[in-house]
Amino acid sequence: MTSEGVEPGTVRPGGRTARVRESVLRAAGDALAEHGFDGLDLADVARRAEVGKTTVYRRWSTTTGLIADLLDDMAEQSTPRTDTGSLIGDLKANARLVVKTLSDPRQGALFKSVIAAATCDARTAESLHRFYAIRVQEWAACVTQALERGELPAGTDPGEVIRAVSAPLYYRLLAGGGPLDTAAADRAAEAAAAAARAGVYVM
Amino acid sequence: MTSEGVEPGTVRPGGRTARVRESVLRAAGDALAEHGFDGLDLADVARRAEVGKTTVYRRWSTTTGLIADLLDDMAEQSTPRTDTGSLIGDLKANARLVVKTLSDPRQGALFKSVIAAATCDARTAESLHRFYAIRVQEWAACVTQALERGELPAGTDPGEVIRAVSAPLYYRLLAGGGPLDTAAADRAAEAAAAAARAGVYVM
Numbered sequence: 001m002t003s004e005g006v007e008p009g010t011v012r013p014g015g016r017t018a019r020v021r022e023s024v025l026r027a028a029g030d031a032l033a034e035h036g037f038d039g040l041d042l043a044d045v046a047r048r049a050e051v052g053k054t055t056v057y058r059r060w061s062t063t064t065g066l067i068a069d070l071l072d073d074m075a076e077q078s079t080p081r082t083d084t085g086s087l088i089g090d091l092k093a094n095a096r097l098v099v100k101t102l103s104d105p106r107q108g109a110l111f112k113s114v115i116a117a118a119t120c121d122a123r124t125a126e127s128l129h130r131f132y133a134i135r136v137q138e139w140a141a142c143v144t145q146a147l148e149r150g151e152l153p154a155g156t157d158p159g160e161v162i163r164a165v166s167a168p169l170y171y172r173l174l175a176g177g178g179p180l181d182t183a184a185a186d187r188a189a190e191a192a193a194a195a196a197r198a199g200v201y202v203m
Numbered sequence: 204m205t206s207e208g209v210e211p212g213t214v215r216p217g218g219r220t221a222r223v224r225e226s227v228l229r230a231a232g233d234a235l236a237e238h239g240f241d242g243l244d245l246a247d248v249a250r251r252a253e254v255g256k257t258t259v260y261r262r263w264s265t266t267t268g269l270i271a272d273l274l275d276d277m278a279e280q281s282t283p284r285t286d287t288g289s290l291i292g293d294l295k296a297n298a299r300l301v302v303k304t305l306s307d308p309r310q311g312a313l314f315k316s317v318i319a320a321a322t323c324d325a326r327t328a329e330s331l332h333r334f335y336a337i338r339v340q341e342w343a344a345c346v347t348q349a350l351e352r353g354e355l356p357a358g359t360d361p362g363e364v365i366r367a368v369s370a371p372l373y374y375r376l377l378a379g380g381g382p383l384d385t386a387a388a389d390r391a392a393e394a395a396a397a398a399a400r401a402g403v404y405v406m
Binding site: 036038112113115116118119120125128129132133136159160163164166167168170171174175176177187190191192194195197198200201 | 239318328367370378403
């Protein structure tokens with residue numbers, strides 16, 4: 001498989017090519033976390049990754065293409081959902097994972113940078129929305145199981161429940177209102193479960 | 204009152220000075236909505252506002268100071284809360300106002316820009332958090348009234364309920380998951396009310 005004629009951000013290579021991709025994406029994530037998206041520069045990423053500039057420019061072309069590929073990789077590498085056997089247990093695990101990610105210095109800064117980049121660029125927004133859609137789909141299976149166990153009203157939209165868990169935690173990250181801690185995570189999970197039980201997410 | 208020795212972003216003048224401030228803040232909002240925060244430039248804002256560059260530099264010093272003053276002005280100018288007589292009525296009015304603001308082309312772009320700016324700069328983040336704290340406090344009175352009417356469990360935190368209404372709407376703006384429409388607004392209000400009734404926001 002060659003990268004020729006492949007749309008930047010869609011290449012899925014193996015071997016040395018995979019190692020180069022891994023180094024470049026790690027360097028891109030470091031640069032985004034340290035300097036924000038407006039400081040992202042392909043030449044700087046190549047230097048950090050110890051990869052030839054030409055390779056980086058040929059494969060990713062633009063910082064937008066590089067962020068898109070980074071988000072695809074983050075979606076692939078993300079932790080699988082848990083299965084605790086109860087809706088509230090699963091939603092709390094999801095909320096605590098979101099809090100752990102957003103309150104981690106590198107990951108929190110990286111997410112802020114990518115969210116900021118998405119506000120300025122439609123293609124980055126599309127990549128970011130795809131990232132969240134993939135993560136929501138992974139965890140939505142917990143809600144589907146809860147529906148099968150009869151824990152929730154029939155017709156409940158699983159994706160809406162999972163997005164409801166994340167939303168107050170992202171709000172705290174960006175708009176304030178209190179710390180991103182375990183109490184905030186558990187409250188987000190309990191709020192989503194209470195609203196779901198009340199039938200708010202029946203579509 | 205002179206602007207001498209006054210911290211940028213804190214001046215509250217009257218008369219001609221107030222008209223200059225109004226023009227400059229409107230121009231700053233237009234520039235942020237059109238070009239994003241990384242395109243914000245004091246000389247460009249002065250030109251748009253038809254105000255001398257020196258005046259703008261002397262009064263606001265930096266783009267950070269200008270954004271801080273714009274956010275303070277937005278908080279002051281914001282629509283007062285409604286009083287429909289019921290918690291769900293008030294929360295729906297709040298949610299619909301948030302949707303109207305975020306789905307307005309100029310206001311939506313302006314909020315995205317300011318959120319992006321806040322991810323890169325601690326002082327802007329502080330100004331943005333203060334803006335939301337003021338708006339939350341305004342609407343929290345609806346929850347306090349609902350508590351007095353016995354609609355919610357004693358000890359419910361009014362601010363948490365109001366933030367819960369906004370959170371899924373900002374999540375849609377930034378992370379996707381569906382359109383910002385009246386259905387989304389009403390669902391956000393119903394979810395916050397259901398969680399509040401279930402005692403999730405009792406602190």
